[in-house]
Amino acid sequence: MMPEGGLRRRQHSSLRAWDDVGMLKGLSVQTVLQAGIPLVRNISELPQSDYGRGGLSHITIAGSVLHGMKEVEIWLQTFSPGSRTPIHRHSCEEVFVVLKGSGTIFLASNSHEKQPGKPQEYPIFSNSTFHIPMNDVHQVWNTNENEDLQVLVVISRPPVKVFIYEDWSMPHTAAKLKFPYYWDEDCFYSPKDEL
């Protein structure tokens, strides 16, 4: 089911990190590495991490590196109260389904200007959906102080190539490309120095 080479070897340090945070419950690392990924996977047993972003829990439900996806990728992300994505854009389609909690989507649709400018704000809530027009600069923010915000995220053209802005007045041309992105980076094969 999985294209050959779709699962890259992970560095030992990454594997240890998985175990450290109690991931891979019931699913041995050797199973993943040697026998491939099962067709039907229990989402609660999939590896999750904050990938260095405070307040985030990210799970790749179906991804280009781990599962050989070519055209779509799906993430499950949980934002603790107050946490948020960077201000960013990407040239792929993106759809959100809000599973739990509430928050705000900040969206600057004026891509004909030199910089994003002041974004519009839209409240998002449990059982809502929204999509981000391609290349529009946006930020998802858990503005609810009392509850986690959990979203299912679908993107096209994986792996994602993210341009990050320091603020809404930064010129589009100054936004910094982050690629591979945190969760891909962690999965890409890095050769081990045997010497």
Added chain:
Amino acid sequence: MMPEGGLRRRQHSSLRAWDDVGMLKGLSVQTVLQAGIPLVRNISELPQSDYGRGGLSHITIAGSVLHGMKEVEIWLQTFSPGSRTPIHRHSCEEVFVVLKGSGTIFLASNSHEKQPGKPQEYPIFSNSTFHIPMNDVHQVWNTNENEDLQVLVVISRPPVKVFIYEDWSMPHTAAKLKFPYYWDEDCFYSPKDEL
């Protein structure tokens, strides 16, 4: 946010059908038709129908016809006990996230044969995920007699072009293309005869 022409006019008969089954709660037909689709949408207010398929409830969360999606499309589907998809294939990626219930995915991966042949069976369950390799013949079946099966479905390359098989021994070349598919068909613009 929505490309011009992304929302086609619906036939009056379709609109009446929406109302008949109690859909469009709180969202007037005129709002949808004249003012476009809001960025953030309440999924429980989106139109749903069985599209003539007994036991099915289908909601297009983000679609090519209604929302101008070009690369991904997302559906929320609920199968009553015993109901199922046709045996079918499509040349797009497809990922399922099981939100509620349980069932069975039947999958014939031998696309080098003349017909699908006996499929493999995989149990699916709440909070599981699986994806269908492109062009593999498959069928999702709510084999749980006591509970609805609810899945979130993501496809690439919308709108979906489905080839339907009468049974697992039907040659691939005899499978019948259904396009537009039920839910797209209902949304595509049909000119009204004014005479």
